[in-house]
Amino acid sequence: MRQFILRRVLLMFPTLLGASAVIFFIFALTPGDFVDGSISLSPERALELKALYGLDHPAWQRYLHWLWQLAHGDLGFSLQYQIPVTELLDRYVWNSFLLASVVLVLYWGLSLLIGVTAAVRPHSWYDRLVTLLVFAAMSFPVFFLCLLLIKWFAVDLAWLPVGGMIATGSESRGWAHVLEVAAHMVLPVLTLVMLQAGSLTRYFRASMLEALALDCVRTARAKGLKERTVVFKHALRNGLLPVITLLGFELPGLFSGAIVTEKLFNWPGAGHIHIDTLAARDYPVLMGFTLFLAVLTILGNLLADIAYALADPRIRIR
Template sequence: MLAADITGRKFTAMRAFVLRRVLAAIPLLLGASLLIFLVFAFTPGDFIDGNINLTAQRAAELKALYGLDQPWWLRYLHWLEKLLHGDLGFSMQYQIPVTELLGQYVFNSFLLASVSMVLYWGIALLTGVLAAVQPYSLFDRLLTLAVFAAMSFPVFFLCLLLIKWAAVDLGWLPVGGMLATGSDTRGWAYVHEVAIHMVLPVITLVMLQAGGLTRYFRASMFEALAMDFVRTARAKGLKERTVIFKHALRNALLPMIALAGFELPALFSGAIITEKLFNWPGVGHVHIDTLAARDYPVLMAFTLFLAALTILGNLMADIVYACVDPRIRLR
């Protein structure tokens, strides 16, 4: 009876904690939407101004048609009202709704981002733990050198270098795209073709992201290994593998939970140049094209999408942290 009562109180406290975090996320999202709108509303020029083929009269008619001649606060309220109904606006460059435009490409970006994130988190976890277990060893020093070497490459240079080596010189992999030109493959052949085209952009994202994350894992694991509970576990005669993976690693992962909440939006935004250079049909590729054309409805929708991912990731990180760390007070 007592155990059931304790469990019920924990569940109630967790539910209240989640509710508070969700309610706190709503004004954050509204504030982000206002800031995003103001940035683009007060940016000089737009898609209509950039079209030199339009006469002054026709440009004025289009501005009135799209509501660009109204005060900024009224335009924001109209935009916010449409957002609440799931309408992200209309792309003036592609002449289709923004929701439909992003819907065509967001899965491709998510596929690239998720595969890359799984790989570089796994690599960073393994190498970071090994470096912390053997601090200042030859492996640790070589890893540090490799990390800083990978992080020092500009993304566009790394992309072009991989294209030249693996695609042009050796001919092992396709230059870019998601499928071969005119491809109509189905089933496992389609999966294989997409996987082959993903190799180079995934390698690029892993090289750019794994280095910094490896240093985080190493520092967190190194700090955990120096704590008293680790020395106590070793004094009890536990195997070193048990001490490292069951005791030290579990505590070292706690600070990484907060970092994980920001990884997905950061990977989406960080893949913009990679998608463009490899001609990967994702939202990052579309973002570059619409940025050049100053198609602000698409730019605002994509930026708001990144803001929503950041808030959602932070919310999920808070909830997971509260679940795995009993030291968190939920009241």
């Protein structure tokens, strides 16, 4: 097991290097930059700023410079916010991580529970109702679902705040602050859970249906074991194997998928500033955030490999 994990960790470094090259040159070859987007600058001032920020150098030189900065933990300098990218992301990414972690726990738990119970009773009224609700939730565009929830729960019923993370001018502390943040999280969390849980529920249901048809499950039933033991001890472990592979894409998918949600709910996260920097062509911030998603993807795949090896010993033996 130790050698298996070591091999996977060593593979992370060339993968991350390749991802950094792809990310940099995609943005470097994109026409225009932050200086070109500032229409109020004179040609002389534009050339001066490009020389100051190193934008007049060849792309390969800028990539090597950026790579050297990355090796020292420096993601560059935000041209729009005039602060280091590391400081900017540190200011907002933890808010996104709070939102993503709550959503991840909720929709994985709900998808597991609903998918397993639907697979145990296939083609029943419960299974058909779950299928209907799952496809209904997946059919809503994210912006429409956000606006619909805001209208229902924030405008019409006035049960929840419209957006933001805390109320304007709030100075709450302690548990009052926690409850205030939790109230502001309800609508974006509900939106992301509804959008993400549908497809995962279908995966769990399909995987459990295959697991319940295995010979080992039929043998366990023939031995007279309780149905709960058969489902959760024998079938569920086999049913989780195909779904574990999805784990590597869940966390980066939440960060990238929450961009529109954070913007509509005015949640002060990394996805919120991503749209603003995209409009301003602030490529250092865009490259830093995209590299952050790449790191999350690589780490997620590593965790998925470890979880897969723990669930199926044949993987780590090979």
